[in-house]
Amino acid sequence: MNRALRDYLVFLQRCGRIAFVGDRRYYAWMGALTVLCLVGLNAYAKQLVHGLITTGMSDQVSWGVYIANFTFLVGVAAAAVMMVIPVYIYNNEELHDLVIFGELLAVAAILMCLAFVTVDLGRPDRFWHLIPGLGQLNFPASMLSWDVIVLNGYLLLNVHICGYLLYCRYRGRKPSKWFYIPFVFVAIGWAVSIHTVTAFLYVGLGGRPFWNSSIVGPRFLASAFTAGPALMILALQVVRRVTASAPALGSSGHAAAPGTSSARPATLDDLEKLAQHLPEFRPVPMEMRRKLLASTTILSVPAGATLLRQGDLDAHAFFVLEGEIVVKREESGRLRITRTIRPGGQFGEVSALNSTPRMATAIAEEPALILRVPVEDLRRLMQQRELGQVIHNRMTERLMITDRALLTLRGIVQVSMLINVFLLVNEVFKEFYSGDLHSESSKYLFLGLHGYHALVPWIWTAIVFNLVAMFLLVLPLSRSLKWLNLTCVLCITGIWIEKGMGLVIPGFIPTPLGQIVEYRPSVNETLVCIGIWAFGLLAYTVFLRMSVPILQGRLSRANEGRHLPAAGSEQRAAPARL
Amino acid sequence: MDIHPSADPQKTHRWTPLILRSLVVLFCGLAGAFLLNLWGRTAPLKLIPLVDRSFLDTATVRRSYADLVAAKDDLSDFDCYACHERKKPPVLRYDANHKLIVPQEHSDIVMGHGEQGRNNNCFNCHDETNLEQLLARDGRVVKFQDSPQLCGSCHGPTFEDWEAGAHGRISGYWDRKLGAFKRQACVNCHNPHSPKFPSRKPAPGPHLLRPPIAVPTETADAN
Amino acid sequence: MSLPEAPLNRDPSAPGADMSRRSFLRTSAVLASGLAALAASLSPLRDLDDYTSLDRFMQKYYKELTPQEMDRVLKRIANDVEREYGVRPHVRDLKPMDGVEFVYALNLTRCIGCRKCVHACVQENNQSRTPEIQYIRVLRMPHGSLDIEKAEHNYAPESVPEKGYFYMPVQCQQCKNPPCVKVCPVHATWQETDGITVVDYDWCIGCRYCEAACPYWARRFNFTKPSIPKERLNPDMAYLGNRPRRQGVMEKCHFCIQRTRVGRYPACLEVCPAGARKFGNILDPNSEVSYILRTKRVFIQLKEELGTSPRFFYYFDV
Numbered sequence A: 001m002n003r004a005l006r007d008y009l010v011f012l013q014r015c016g017r018i019a020f021v022g023d024r025r026y027y028a029w030m031g032a033l034t035v036l037c038l039v040g041l042n043a044y045a046k047q048l049v050h051g052l053i054t055t056g057m058s059d060q061v062s063w064g065v066y067i068a069n070f071t072f073l074v075g076v077a078a079a080a081v082m083m084v085i086p087v088y089i090y091n092n093e094e095l096h097d098l099v100i101f102g103e104l105l106a107v108a109a110i111l112m113c114l115a116f117v118t119v120d121l122g123r124p125d126r127f128w129h130l131i132p133g134l135g136q137l138n139f140p141a142s143m144l145s146w147d148v149i150v151l152n153g154y155l156l157l158n159v160h161i162c163g164y165l166l167y168c169r170y171r172g173r174k175p176s177k178w179f180y181i182p183f184v185f186v187a188i189g190w191a192v193s194i195h196t197v198t199a200f201l202y203v204g205l206g207g208r209p210f211w212n213s214s215i216v217g218p219r220f221l222a223s224a225f226t227a228g229p230a231l232m233i234l235a236l237q238v239v240r241r242v243t244a245s246a247p248a249l250g251s252s253g254h255a256a257a258p259g260t261s262s263a264r265p266a267t268l269d270d271l272e273k274l275a276q277h278l279p280e281f282r283p284v285p286m287e288m289r290r291k292l293l294a295s296t297t298i299l300s301v302p303a304g305a306t307l308l309r310q311g312d313l314d315a316h317a318f319f320v321l322e323g324e325i326v327v328k329r330e331e332s333g334r335l336r337i338t339r340t341i342r343p344g345g346q347f348g349e350v351s352a353l354n355s356t357p358r359m360a361t362a363i364a365e366e367p368a369l370i371l372r373v374p375v376e377d378l379r380r381l382m383q384q385r386e387l388g389q390v391i392h393n394r395m396t397e398r399l400m401i402t403d404r405a406l407l408t409l410r411g412i413v414q415v416s417m418l419i420n421v422f423l424l425v426n427e428v429f430k431e432f433y434s435g436d437l438h439s440e441s442s443k444y445l446f447l448g449l450h451g452y453h454a455l456v457p458w459i460w461t462a463i464v465f466n467l468v469a470m471f472l473l474v475l476p477l478s479r480s481l482k483w484l485n486l487t488c489v490l491c492i493t494g495i496w497i498e499k500g501m502g503l504v505i506p507g508f509i510p511t512p513l514g515q516i517v518e519y520r521p522s523v524n525e526t527l528v529c530i531g532i533w534a535f536g537l538l539a540y541t542v543f544l545r546m547s548v549p550i551l552q553g554r555l556s557r558a559n560e561g562r563h564l565p566a567a568g569s570e571q572r573a574a575p576a577r578l
Numbered sequence B: 001m002d003i004h005p006s007a008d009p010q011k012t013h014r015w016t017p018l019i020l021r022s023l024v025v026l027f028c029g030l031a032g033a034f035l036l037n038l039w040g041r042t043a044p045l046k047l048i049p050l051v052d053r054s055f056l057d058t059a060t061v062r063r064s065y066a067d068l069v070a071a072k073d074d075l076s077d078f079d080c081y082a083c084h085e086r087k088k089p090p091v092l093r094y095d096a097n098h099k100l101i102v103p104q105e106h107s108d109i110v111m112g113h114g115e116q117g118r119n120n121n122c123f124n125c126h127d128e129t130n131l132e133q134l135l136a137r138d139g140r141v142v143k144f145q146d147s148p149q150l151c152g153s154c155h156g157p158t159f160e161d162w163e164a165g166a167h168g169r170i171s172g173y174w175d176r177k178l179g180a181f182k183r184q185a186c187v188n189c190h191n192p193h194s195p196k197f198p199s200r201k202p203a204p205g206p207h208l209l210r211p212p213i214a215v216p217t218e219t220a221d222a223n
Numbered sequence C: 001m002s003l004p005e006a007p008l009n010r011d012p013s014a015p016g017a018d019m020s021r022r023s024f025l026r027t028s029a030v031l032a033s034g035l036a037a038l039a040a041s042l043s044p045l046r047d048l049d050d051y052t053s054l055d056r057f058m059q060k061y062y063k064e065l066t067p068q069e070m071d072r073v074l075k076r077i078a079n080d081v082e083r084e085y086g087v088r089p090h091v092r093d094l095k096p097m098d099g100v101e102f103v104y105a106l107n108l109t110r111c112i113g114c115r116k117c118v119h120a121c122v123q124e125n126n127q128s129r130t131p132e133i134q135y136i137r138v139l140r141m142p143h144g145s146l147d148i149e150k151a152e153h154n155y156a157p158e159s160v161p162e163k164g165y166f167y168m169p170v171q172c173q174q175c176k177n178p179p180c181v182k183v184c185p186v187h188a189t190w191q192e193t194d195g196i197t198v199v200d201y202d203w204c205i206g207c208r209y210c211e212a213a214c215p216y217w218a219r220r221f222n223f224t225k226p227s228i229p230k231e232r233l234n235p236d237m238a239y240l241g242n243r244p245r246r247q248g249v250m251e252k253c254h255f256c257i258q259r260t261r262v263g264r265y266p267a268c269l270e271v272c273p274a275g276a277r278k279f280g281n282i283l284d285p286n287s288e289v290s291y292i293l294r295t296k297r298v299f300i301q302l303k304e305e306l307g308t309s310p311r312f313f314y315y316f317d318v
Helices: A002-018 A024-050 A065-088 A098-120 A124-130 A143-171 A177-203 A216-242 A268-277 A286-295 A349-354 A375-382 A385-394 A403-433 A437-446 A456-474 A481-499 A501-508 A523-552 B015-036 B065-070 B144-154 B156-164 C021-041 C043-047 C067-085 C116-124 C179-183 C209-213 C267-271 C288-295
Strands: A262-265 A297-301 A306-308 A316-322 A325-331 A334-341 A361-364 A368-374 B170-172 B181-183 C090-092 C102-107 C137-142 C165-170 C189-191 C197-199 C236-238 C277-281 C312-315
Touching: A002 A143, A002 A523, A024 A523, A024 B015, A024 C021, A024 C043, A065 A098, A065 A143, A065 A177, A065 A216, A065 A403, A065 A481, A065 A501, A065 A523, A098 A124, A098 A143, A098 A216, A098 A523, A143 A177, A143 A523, A177 A216, A216 A403, A216 A481, A216 A523, A268 A286, A268 A316, A268 A368, A286 A368, A286 A375, A306 A316, A316 A349, A316 A375, A334 A523, A349 A375, A368 A375, A375 A385, A403 A437, A403 A456, A403 A481, A437 A456, A437 A501, A456 A481, A456 A501, A481 A501, B015 C021, B015 C043, B065 B144, B144 B156, B156 C288, C021 C043, C067 C090, C102 C288, C116 C137, C116 C267, C179 C189, C179 C209, C267 C277, C277 C288, C288 C312
Parallel strands: C090 C236, C102 C312
Antiparallel strands: A262 A297, A297 A368, A306 A361, A316 A368, A325 A334, A325 A361, B170 B181, C102 C277, C137 C165, C189 C197
C-alpha cells in the first residue's frame, strides 16, 4: 500500500516538475499567461474590497460578462467530451488518444466556469452555504443547485478518467475497463446534462420572456457542439505543432550507422525471452512456437537504425525483445513521436494486418533486438485469446493527431452549426412575425429599442460570422487546414458573442418594469475575465505539458529517476536545456 | 530523418536566458504596478442628496375643526357670530352668470365644490339659521366635528368606503387589539369648499447606479 | 520550432546534471519574482474593512438558530450598528402572528404619484442613499393602458398628478408562488406564514439569481457598502427587516416587518397623503383589505398570467 502511494506521489512530483520545464516559447507563453492571471487576480482583489460596483452591472442588468463567459464555457466543457462518442460508441480508433485532450479541455473549461461563478458572487466568503449537509442547498427546486452538483461532479468525473488513464499509461499498465469505461459513458450523459441544466437556469424564469422559451436548451447544445470541437481542432493543431519532433540522435558523436544490423532466424530461447516481457505469450503452445521458428527472424540493430519507414508497403509485424524503439510519424511537414516501445511491445502490426502502407517510421533508440513476424503468423498468434486481446488493445496506444481526426471533428462542427443556424432562424421568426410585447428584448438585441442599440453591432457580427462559418463548413474548401482554422475561429467568436452577451444581456433589457438601462463591462471586470481565461489556458497548457510526454512514452515509470550522467561521460550526453 | 536541420534542440536556445530575465523584470515591474495601484481605480460615487424632510412628513393636507379643538389651537375661524348677527341669515349674492359672489370677508374661500359650480349655495351645507352647525339636505343637523356625516349624505358610496377604511387615510395599528388607530375625516384631505385633492410637487425620481453608457438616439418615449 | 526533447530514456522532468549555477539562479529569480508579483497583486486587500469575523462566518441559517444563538446574533448586530452609527438600536427577531395573512391593496384612482412612499420606505428601512436603493418604484402610465412598456420611471413635472396619466407604485408583491424563493440556491429567501417573503441577509451569497427571476423587478442588490446617514438611522430594527445590510447581499420590501408584526401599518401607507394604500389581514373579515376585495369589482394583479399569485391588488374606485 505504501509502495503504491509512494509511486503515485513520485508520479505527481514528476508531473509537477515537468510543468516548469520547457523551451523559450514555453517560458514566454507561460510567463505571459501568468502576468495576465496576476492582473486578473489584482482586479478581483479590488472587487472584493469595493464590491460588485467595480463591474458594469446594476440592479437593472444584474448579470454580465462573468455569467456570459460561464455560459459559453459550460458549453465548451460539455462538447469537449462529445469527442468521446465517436471513439467509444463508433470505435473510431484515430481519435482514441485525443479523447484525453478533449477531457483535459473539459477540466480546464470547468475550472474556468467555477472561477467565473465565484467572482460573480456578492459574498464568496459564504460559499459553504452551497455545500449540501453543511449549508442549505436548495435542491431540487433551484436550478443553480443542480448546476453546482453537476459541474463539480463533471469535474471529478473527468479528473478521474484522465488521471486514471494517464497514470496507467505512465506505469505501462493496461487500464482496467471497469475503472474507466463506465465513467466514460456516464460522462457522455453528464456532459449533456451540465449544459441542459445551465440552459434551464434561464428557461425556468417566467418573468423574463426572452429566456422563457423551449428553444434555449436545444440552441445551447447545438452551439456548444459547434464551439467545443472547433476549439479542439485548434488546440490539437497547437499540440501537434509543439510536441517533439525528431531530434538528431546521438549528438555527441555516437552517430548510429545504419547497416550494422544483423538478422538471423529466431530460436526458442528468443521466444522465451519474448514471453518474459510479454506474459500473454506464455500460453502459446510449443507446437506453434516451433512452427514460428521457420518464418520469424531476429534482427539485431544498433542505435539509430530504421526498422520501418512511413509509406513503405510491408507485411511484417515486429516485437521488441531488448532495447527501445521510437515511432515517429510525419504529418504536414513535421515529424512527431507517436510512441515509444520497450521490450514486450509491438509495432508495424496495424499496417501489416490491414495491408496498408506504413503509417510511421520506427527507429531504434538504443541497440535493440527485434523479432520480425510475417503477418500470417501474426494472425495465427492473435487467435490465442489473451495474446490476441493484448495485441489488439495495444494497437490503439499511440499519440497520433492525424488530419483525418481533425476532419472527423470538422464533421461534428459542420452538423452542429447547421442545426444552430436553423434554430436561430426559428427563434427570429417566432420573435418577429407575431410581434407581441414579449419580443421587446429581441428587438433590443437585433434592432435597438427606443434609441438604445449598444448590442446591435455585436449580434450582427456574430450572425455574419456564424453564417460565413456555416457556408465554409459545407464547402469542401474547409477540408484544407488553413480554411478550417479560419472557420473554427469564426465559429468560436460568433458563438461566444451570441451565447455570451447576446443571451445574457437582452434578458435584462428592458427590465420587467419596462426600464432600459444598458450595460458595458468595466475595466476591472474585463481584467478579471482576462485573468480567468489566462488561468484556463495556463491550466490546459500544464495539463498538456504533463500528458503529452506520458502518452508518447517519454515520461513513464521506466525512466523514473534516470538522470543524465555527468558531462564528459562517453554516453550520449545531451546537455541540459529542459 | 530530422526535418529541421537548423534546429539544434540539444542546446539551450540563446533567447531562453533573455526571456527568463525579462520575465523577472516583468514580474517585478508588475509587483510595483500593483502596489502603486496604477489602473482600475473605482471612481467614487456621486453623492445623491438626501431627500427633503418634508417628503417624509405624515401630516395630512389640512387640519380639521376637530384637530384644532384637540390641539387647543386658534378657533377664531369658526367663531361665526363674532361678525354675523344671530337670527339673521346671511344673504347670498350671485352675478349675471349665476356664479356665487364670495364676500370679501371670506375672500380666502374659493368655491369649487361640484362641476360647473352646481354646488354654489352655501346653505347646501351650512345651516343659515345656526351658523355654528351644519345641515344635511335631509334635515339632519351635523356638528362640525362630525362633518363626514354631512359629506356622506350626498357622497354615499364613498362614505361607505370611508367607514370600512377603504377610502381616506388610516394610521396607527392595523391590529386594533394591539393599539389605537386614527381615521382621518374627509376635511383632513378635502377642502370642503373646493374638495379636489390638491396637486403637489413630486419627490425626486430614482437615480441610476452609474451614468448611462450611451444617450438614446431617439426621444425615448418609454422608460 | 518545437519543444526539443532529450533522448528517450531520460527523465524529461529532471534537470540535467550539468545545469549551471547561473541557470539555477535564473530559475529561482523567476520563481521569486513571480511570488512577489503574486503577493503584490493581492495588495488591495489591505483596504478590506468588510472582513468577516469567525462567528459571522460560521453563523447558522436563520431557521436553525436556537433562541440563545439568536440573542447573541442580535446583540452582535446591535453592537455593530452602535460602533458604525453611534446609535444603540433596538434589534428584535419578530415571529409571524397566528391567523394573519397580509394583503396590500392599492387604489390607482387615488395615487397622485408624489413618491412620498418611496422615500418614507427608504427612511424607515435604512436603505442605502448612495448608491441609491429604493424598494418602491412609481410608474407613470398613460390612461387606458397597463402596458408596462409605456411606463415612465423618471417623470419630474412641476406638480402631480398630470392630466392623462395614472400612477402605479410597484414593490415586492410577496407572491404566494414566489419565483425568487424557488430559484435561491441556498434558501436565503423564503415565505413566512404571514405571507411576507423574507431574506436572511447573513445567509445570502449574492448570486443575484432571485433578481433575475423576479418578474416585478422588486429585489435590490448591495453593489457596495451601503451608506446610511447617521442622523437618519431608524434604530427600531428587526433581524429579517430593516437592520443595516452588508455589501454583496440582496434586500427587498418586507412589508415593514418591524412594524407590521407588532400590529402597525407599514411606513409607505402612513405617509401616503391620498390614502391610496391599504393594508391588513385578509383572514380578518372586518379588515379594510377584506372589504376592498369583497366589494371592488375590478382588480389588477400584475402579470397575473405568470402564476405568481401576488398579494398586491390594484383597483380603481371611479
